[in-house]
Amino acid sequence: MNQLLPFKLGEETYALELTDILEVVENQPIYSLLGAPKKIAGAIGFHGRIVPVLDLPLLLGFAAGKRSDRLIVLTDQYGPVGLMVDGLCPVINVDLVRGTLTQSDSEQDCILGVLNWQDEMISLLDLEQLQLMLETLCSRTGG
Amino acid sequence: MRVEISYKFIVGFIFVVASVVLLNILVPQMDIPQGLHQLITIGGALLVGLLFGWVFSKAFTANIRILTDGAERLSDGDLSRKVRLRKGMFNDETEDLANSLNLVVDSLRNLVGQIRNSSVNVNEASLGLAATAEEMTATSHEVAGSIEQISRGAETQAEMVERSSKVIRQMAGEIEQIAGSAKSLSSSAEETTMTARQGERMAVTALDKMKQVLSQVEQNGQMIVSFSEQVQKIGLIIDVITTIAQKTNLLALNATIEAARAGEYGHGFAVVAEEVSKLADSTGESAGEITRLIETTREQSQKVHQSMGDSIKAIDAGREAIDITGTSFKAIIDKAEAAQVKAVGIAELADKQSHGAQSIVEAIEEIAKVAEDNAASTEEVSAATEEQSASMEEMTFASQRLSKLADELLTSVSRFNLGADQGAGQP
Numbered sequence: 180m181n182q183l184l185p186f187k188l189g190e191e192t193y194a195l196e197l198t199d200i201l202e203v204v205e206n207q208p209i210y211s212l213l214g215a216p217k218k219i220a221g222a223i224g225f226h227g228r229i230v231p232v233l234d235l236p237l238l239l240g241f242a243a244g245k246r247s248d249r250l251i252v253l254t255d256q257y258g259p260v261g262l263m264v265d266g267l268c269p270v271i272n273v274d275l276v277r278g279t280l281t282q283s284d285s286e287q288d289c290i291l292g293v294l295n296w297q298d299e300m301i302s303l304l305d306l307e308q309l310q311l312m313l314e315t316l317c318s319r320t321g322g
Numbered sequence: 323m324r325v326e327i328s329y330k331f332i333v334g335f336i337f338v339v340a341s342v343v344l345l346n347i348l349v350p351q352m353d354i355p356q357g358l359h360q361l362i363t364i365g366g367a368l369l370v371g372l373l374f375g376w377v378f379s380k381a382f383t384a385n386i387r388i389l390t391d392g393a394e395r396l397s398d399g400d401l402s403r404k405v406r407l408r409k410g411m412f413n414d415e416t417e418d419l420a421n422s423l424n425l426v427v428d429s430l431r432n433l434v435g436q437i438r439n440s441s442v443n444v445n446e447a448s449l450g451l452a453a454t455a456e457e458m459t460a461t462s463h464e465v466a467g468s469i470e471q472i473s474r475g476a477e478t479q480a481e482m483v484e485r486s487s488k489v490i491r492q493m494a495g496e497i498e499q500i501a502g503s504a505k506s507l508s509s510s511a512e513e514t515t516m517t518a519r520q521g522e523r524m525a526v527t528a529l530d531k532m533k534q535v536l537s538q539v540e541q542n543g544q545m546i547v548s549f550s551e552q553v554q555k556i557g558l559i560i561d562v563i564t565t566i567a568q569k570t571n572l573l574a575l576n577a578t579i580e581a582a583r584a585g586e587y588g589h590g591f592a593v594v595a596e597e598v599s600k601l602a603d604s605t606g607e608s609a610g611e612i613t614r615l616i617e618t619t620r621e622q623s624q625k626v627h628q629s630m631g632d633s634i635k636a637i638d639a640g641r642e643a644i645d646i647t648g649t650s651f652k653a654i655i656d657k658a659e660a661a662q663v664k665a666v667g668i669a670e671l672a673d674k675q676s677h678g679a680q681s682i683v684e685a686i687e688e689i690a691k692v693a694e695d696n697a698a699s700t701e702e703v704s705a706a707t708e709e710q711s712a713s714m715e716e717m718t719f720a721s722q723r724l725s726k727l728a729d730e731l732l733t734s735v736s737r738f739n740l741g742a743d744q745g746a747g748q749p
Contacts, residue, residue, distance in 0.1 A: 197582030
């Protein structure tokens with residue numbers, strides 16, 4: 180039994196496991212970082228730490244739109260890093276072990292797999308791949 | 323010296339006697355034989371007597387002849403000369419006779435002159451009279467024609483008067499109708515006045531009601547405004563509640579995340595967090611619903627406010643209209659009262675007119691009578707004129723006869739010779 184937090188990127192629904200999330204924060208002022216790529220929206224103050232914020236829809240090639248007030252802050256295992264999303268959905272409980280997850284063939288779209296939940300296609304975000312993309316992004320920028 | 327004939331005879335006798343006596347004295351003294359004395363005396367007395375007789379009778383005879391001549395001239399109609407006796411020593415009765423004859427001549431001359439003048443005058447007058455009578459005849463013919471015309475005119479007049487009478491009667495009827503109409507008009511005007519007064523009172527009442535409605539609507543408007551303010555406050559509170567619900571939702575989400583990281587130990591906690599999340603969601607939904615309701619309420623109260631403004635405007639317009647209506651009613655009352663007064667006046671006038679028309683009818687009837695009388699009189703006048711005309715003709719004839727008579731008279735008188743000075747007919 181896994182708990183997922185679905186969120187909207189454009190018209191599509193993505194999801195993250197709750198165990199990967201440190202906290203969801205709201206209405207945090209985002210300080211822009213000088214010289215950072217556009218896909219990095221800036222940084223926030225998070226319990227005394229400075230945490231970078233990724234413009235996830237822009238990173239994954241979605242059109243720029245109205246972002247949600249809420250940011251998803253991932254666990255220390257992945258940064259820590261804040262993710263901008265287009266909207267949050269209520270937590271769902273699914274059993275990923277029972278093979279509902281369709282494995283993705285692609286290595287580029289950061290999708291671990293796709294699951295069908297209540298006639299809705301939810302893409303499970305591949306955080307490791309995202310980390311790789313981030314590292315690539317940072318190294319390319321020369322940071 | 324006047325001596326009457328008888329005295330002359332006596333004087334002659336005395337002279338004869340005296341001569342006899344004288345001769346008786348003278349003759350004896352002469353140388354004449356005695357025998358001859360008687361003869362001579364007688365002869366001498368006879369001679370004296372003859373002498374005196376011859377003298378006296380000659381003068382007397384001459385005078386008688388003159389008188390006879392004068393009487394003959396008179397009988398012949400010669401009045402030109404007077405009888406003039408020879409002047410003798412001793413006048414006698416022949417002188418008186420001559421004077422009387424001369425008086426007769428004078429009288430006759432005057433008379434004839436007067437007759438002549440009068441007959442001339444009569445002739446002229448009768449000729450003038452004849453002319454006048456002819457003129458009068460012509461005039462009376464004309465008068466007769468005129469009278470005929472007048473007679474025809476009188477008939478026409480009678481007809482016209484009849485027609486006038488009819489028209490006037492009709493008019494009198496119409497005037498009575500007018501009087502009736504004016505009376506009904508008066509009562510209508512009175513009713514109008516009463517109705518208009520009622521209307522005016524109603525307008526005043528309506529105005530008061532309208533004012534009440536207006537103040538109520540204004541109160542309602544204020545109430546709606548305060549209601550809107552309260553709703554606005556509710557909206558603010560609902561915003562706070564919404565914020566709280568979102569915060570709660572976030573807290574519940576983070577609690578769920580924490581619980582998930584805690585694994586099996588956090589399971590119960592996760593359940594509570596889920597419940598809290600659900601509560602926050604339903605709170606948020608309710609708050610959203612309340613917000614929508616508030617929005618709807620606000621829109622509706624705005625509409626109510628707007629419609630109240632419209633109502634106030636409409637009521638204002640209505641008040642103005644009622645004011646105008648009241649004024650109109652006052653004007654109607656004034657007009658109706660004036661109309662009533664006028665109608666009463668018309669009715670009175672129509673009554674008077676009706677009386678007048680009645681008088682006219684009576685007068686026209688009298689005129690008709692007079693016209694009929696006139697027609698009759700003109701016929702009489704016509705007849706009289708004809709009679710007059712006949713009389714005039716008779717008069718003409720008579721005057722002509724008179725003229726003839728005057729002529730005859732003149733002719734009769736003309737055999738009297740009045741001499742040159744009396745020819746003109748001066749008396």
